Amino acid sequence: MAKLRIAVANLKGGCGKSTLSLNLASGLMSRGKSALLDADPQGTLEHWLKASVEGMPSVVNASEDIKKSIKSAESDFDYIVIDCPPSLESGHTKQVLDLVDLLLIPVLPSPPDLWSSVHMVDAVKEAQKTNKKLKSYLVRNQVESRSALSKAMRQAIEFCGLPALKSSLGRRASYRWAALEGISVYQFGKRGDTAVNDIESVIKEVFKK
Template identity: 30%
Template sequence: MTAKIVTVTNQKGGCGKTTVSMQLAGGLAKHGRVLVVDADAQATATRWAASASDDQPFPATVTGLAAAGAKLHREVRKYLTDYDFILIDCPPSVESPVPQSALLVSDLALIPIIPAPADLWAASGTRVLIEQAGALNNGLIARMVPNMVPRTSLGDEVLGELSGYGIPLTQAQLRQRTAYREAQVYGTTVHTMGARARDSIEEVDLLLEEILGILSGVAR
C-alpha cells in the first residue's frame, strides 16, 4: 500500500494549519503509520512533537523538509511505501514554492479557514493555488476546514459566504477552544487529554471520519 497524502495549506498565517495537521496525525495514527512532513521553516510541528513527554511520545513521526523547497514532492515520494498517511504542514508564505510542490503529489488539500473577514479576503490567493495545482494533478480534492469557529452569527455569515466559494467546506468544524492551544504546549493531541477535551475530541473525530471517507474513495 502506498501512503495517502494530505496537504494542509493556506497562505494566511495562524489559521490553524499546524493544529489541523497535528490533531489529524494523532487521530490517523489509530488507522495506520503516519508521517507529518513539517514543510515550514518555522518548524512549529517539529517543536510540537519535541515537546511531548518521554512516557507519551507524539503518536506520529515528524520530519522537517522545508529546505526541499520546490523539490518537496520528490522528497515526499521517498516515504510513500513506509507510511499509510502523510500529512504535509505548509508554511504561510505567498512566495514559498512549497505548497505548489506538495500539492503535486497530494490526494487531498485541506485549507483551514477562520470565519473572519480578513481570512476570507486572503482566501482568494489559496483558491488560485488550488486551481493551478488541480490543473497539474487531476485527482486533487480540496476542502476548506472551518477553524476557530466562534459562537456568533458573524462566523455563520462568513461561513455562508464561503460555501459559494468553489472549494467545498468540510461538514466538521473546529471551534475556538483552549484544548487546542494546550495540546500544542504539551506536545500532544486532544485525544490524550481526557474528559476536559471531550468537545474537541468529538469534533476532531468528526473531521477525521470525513477525511477517511474522502481518502477511501481515492484509487491508488
C-alpha cells in the same frame, strides 16, 4: 504506498494549519501509521512536539527537499499529513499540491480572513490542472457555535469557489494547551474530548468523500 497524502495549507498565517495538521495526523494514528511532515522552511515542529509520547505521529522535518521527504514517507506510512508554510514563495506549497490527494484549507470565520484565502483558491485551481486527483476543501477553524456570524460564514465561505466541509474545529482552549505541552488533543485526556470529536468528524467526513 501511502493510502492518503493530505496537505494542510493556506497563504494566510495563523489560521490553524499547524493545529489541524498535528491533530489530524494524531487522529489518523488509530487507522494506520501516520506521519506529520513539516514543510515550513523554518521547520520548528520537530523541536517542540513530543513525538515520543504514545499516540503521537512521527514528525519529519521536510523543509530541505519536500518532494524527497514525501516520497520517502510514502513507503513507511499509511497517512502523510503535510503542514505547509503560509506562502507560495519558497515553492514548497506548490510542490506539495502537485503530489497530494487531498488539500485542507483552514479558514477563520471572519470576512477579512476569508478574503485573504481567495488567493489560495487560485493556487489550488492551478494545481488541479495537472494534479487531476487533487480534492480540496475549506475547513472552518475557531468556530464559536453559538455565534450567528459563524453560521452565516458557512454559507459565505463557498463563494471562495471551493467546497467547505460540514465539520469544523471549535474555538477551544484545549487546542492551545495541548500544543503548549507539545502534544495533540488525543493525548490530552478528558480535557481534549470535545476537540477530539471535532477532529474525528473531520476525518470521517473526509474518508466519505
